[in-house]
Amino acid sequence: MYVDFNGLSARKAYHWLASTVTPRPVAWVSSLSAGGIANLAPFSFFQVVTHTPPTLMVCPLLNSDGSMKDTATNIAATGEFVVNLVPFALVSAMNQTSFGYDRATSEFDAAQVASLPCQKVKPPRVAGVPVSFECRLASITPYPADTPSCHVILGEVVAAHIDEAIVGPNGQVDPHQLDAVSRMGADWYGRTRSDTNFELTRPVGWAR
Numbered sequence: 001m002y003v004d005f006n007g008l009s010a011r012k013a014y015h016w017l018a019s020t021v022t023p024r025p026v027a028w029v030s031s032l033s034a035g036g037i038a039n040l041a042p043f044s045f046f047q048v049v050t051h052t053p054p055t056l057m058v059c060p061l062l063n064s065d066g067s068m069k070d071t072a073t074n075i076a077a078t079g080e081f082v083v084n085l086v087p088f089a090l091v092s093a094m095n096q097t098s099f100g101y102d103r104a105t106s107e108f109d110a111a112q113v114a115s116l117p118c119q120k121v122k123p124p125r126v127a128g129v130p131v132s133f134e135c136r137l138a139s140i141t142p143y144p145a146d147t148p149s150c151h152v153i154l155g156e157v158v159a160a161h162i163d164e165a166i167v168g169p170n171g172q173v174d175p176h177q178l179d180a181v182s183r184m185g186a187d188w189y190g191r192t193r194s195d196t197n198f199e200l201t202r203p204v205g206w207a208r
C-alpha cells in the first residue's frame, strides 16, 4: 500500500501518523491559567528533545475552531508547566481529563485527581504518578508559521519528582515498576509493564 501525503486530508494524515508512530508516551500536563485555575490534560505528541539543557517537547494541536487548547494558552501566559507520566492505575482519570471542560473548570476537580505542590514552578503536580517533571517554558512556536495546526512547546526541566519504587538497585529505572501508559492507534494503549520487553546491549566499541 502506497500513501501519497500530498493532498491527503488532515484526518487521514493524522490517522496514518498517529496509528503507526507508536507507542507514544503520554505527557499528562498540568498548568495554571493566568487567573490561577489548575488545568490538566494528556498529550501524546510528546518527546525528549535534548539533555543539555534538559528539554521536553509537547505539541498541542489547535482546536477545530482554530483556538488554542487551554494547556497552550496557560503555558504561553505563565511560562510554566508540569509533565506527569501516567501510571496504569490512573489511566481512567487521565482519559477523563481529555474531556473538553470549559476554562473555568479544573480537571483536577472534575476528574477527582489528587495534586501535590511543586517546588520550583507554581502549577501543581499529580499525586500518585511515578515521575513528574517541573518545566519552565523555553519556546512556544506555532507550526507551520503561515497556517499553524499546533504549537511546538519546548520546556526546560528544572526539577523532577521520581518515585523511588521505580528505581532498581542498579540505579536504573525498571520499566515494569514505572508502568507508564502509552498511546497507540485508535483506542489502543500500551504499558511499559509488558511480558514482551527485552534488553539489548550496544555493539562492542560503541562510543557515546
Ligand SMILES: Cc1cc2nc3c(=O)[nH]c(=O)nc-3n(C[C@H](O)[C@H](O)[C@H](O)COP(=O)(O)O)c2cc1C
Binding pocket: 026, 039, 040, 041, 042, 043, 044, 045, 046, 059, 060, 061, 062, 068, 069, 070, 071, 072, 094, 095, 097, 098, 099, 100, 101, 183
Ligand atoms: C491519551 C491522549 C493523548 C492525547 N494527545 C493529544 C495531543 O498530542 N495533542 C492534542 O492536541 N490533543 C491530545 N489529546 C486531546 C487533549 O487531551 C484534549 O483536547 C484536551 O481537552 C485538551 O485540554 P486543554 O484544552 O485543557 O488543554 C489527547 C487525548 C488523550 C486521551
